[in-house]
Amino acid sequence: MDTVIKVGISTCLLGERVRYDGGHKRDPYLTDILGRFFTFVPVCPEVECGMPIPREAMRLEGDPASPRLMTQRTRVDKTEQMTSFCDDKIRLLAREELCGFIFKKDSPSSGLHRVKVYNSGMPSKNGRGLFAAAVVKAFPLLPVEEEGRLNDPDLRENFIESVFTYSRWKTFLKSRPTFGGLVEFHSNHKLLIMAHSPSIYREMGSLVATGKGIEQPELFRRYEELLMSAMAHQATVPKNTNVLSHIMGYFKKELSAMEKAELLEIIRQYHEKLVPLIVPITLLKHYCLKYDQSYLLRQYYLSPHPSELALRNHA
Template sequence: MSYQQFDSDIQIGISACLIGQKVRFDASHKRSHFCVNEFGQHVKFVPYCPEVAIGLPVPRPTVRQIDIDGVIHVSRPDGTMNVTEQLRNYGKEVAPKLEDISGYVFCAKSPSCGMERVKVYTEDGKGSTSDGIGIFAREIMARYPHLPCEENGRLNDARLRENFVARVFAYKHWQTMVAEGVTKHKLMVFHSQYKYLIMSHDLIRYKEAGRLLANMSDDINDVAEQYLAILMAAMKKMASRKGHANTLQHIQGYFSDELNRAEREELCQQIDDYRTGLVPLMVPLTLIKHYLMEFPKDYLAQQVYLQPHPVSLKLRYGY
């Protein structure tokens, strides 16, 4: 299965302010150009603003996370307008309704929606740490521990952006397979499509996935859940140039009988140039895809690694 078969059905949860809704405390928004103008061409966003949903007005006084005797409260700096339980309860109410989403983009630093590094103030307001998690976001991530999640600011980084989108498409592929009913055969086919993508991200988990599937004597649903955990943990780890180069060299081996000496040396050089940072990933990938068209190989053609997301997003051009 390729991403083209289901990209129009992908739903992504998102903080409402990131798609341009003026729901922030000052009646402004934080519209994400990437989400709305680029990623939005391939997915449907499902927006939520928990602060408005629990009845806070627009505009409204700012709220913050405050540590009071080891317990996090969300309120105004002076402790009034405490909305901690309302936000938590709203998260618990929404979470079960998100079974079909394939990712979530949270608004960074928000006391309700921040995915990480949210400021937590001391009770006297004279100090703070940046180790909090938004009250609403925590409920969503706890309910779906393997769901691809990211923050708007981090999506400005080319590698983080590509990593998030690749995880979203992989997660959707997984959801589609599960909806049709998991079998040992389907799980093996799924893994065969993702082997090189996993390898490029995390060689240790690549081997772990192989060992898991080599002995599928346990309940298939338990095995599937274990596999999903390995897959998403592997993909969350940023693929390094070394990891990509190692994967590309494995793929190169499939053409050893077809390429002449000059062609092999050219491909080797392009992979090495990528490894050392002289060229972007698309340079050796483009040559490999050319050889795949010239010398078709069914196993390679099904590899998600070669095209994990739509070409139009141009996510592999920047690194």
């Protein structure tokens, strides 16, 4: 691919033996599949902050909103060591132009969701690893996910779709962007945004419509915020069904009665979860080419990521 898409990742997920027990957690999907499309930027907070391999196991303790990182056996507080590293690492990562980050679940440094935090010896799954928390705070629009949750096909598609969208936006910003360029970018992403958040889609339309009266840096900042906020919403079956029906409206004068009936039936089957999204999408792409619908052919909704990833092939 022409554009290098950088994605941060917990080092152990790539097969590096950096875990506390000297092992790794290599994830074949990440290394063998996503590794073909992303350039991974590995981070192991424990090792990079100066801890050895192997090392004593650690856990989060205290207030889930501001937990301490403690060694389990010797009871050494590693919080300051880790937070100092996080401050330095965040500054370095800001130069990387990351388009996403994949964290190791359950890690007291890198866990993103439901990390155990112990209070008076009792665990509750309501914490976040110290490094993961620092990344989310520093880069609030960055698509982030845990490797375990990527086993869910819907969450996987949403994350990867967001990463590719963020990459296209960053490429746009590097291209001496103009207001006209923003209008074109938005036009090509309209249906994709609609599939993720119809309400934010309407808000973005209003922003672009009045964009000439806004200073360009502020306009682009507000657009980026809305774009990534929209992508953070999952594209559900009902929302996709709405977009598919919307696309069908572009062919109301061209489709024969038989073609219209076939398309309606395929959309119904998708809505009932009898066929995957790729089925109506493939048929719509065929009609776009057959009837020369150039506007629709430019829509990233029809091809938001490489087809080799087969993200729309699950029912």
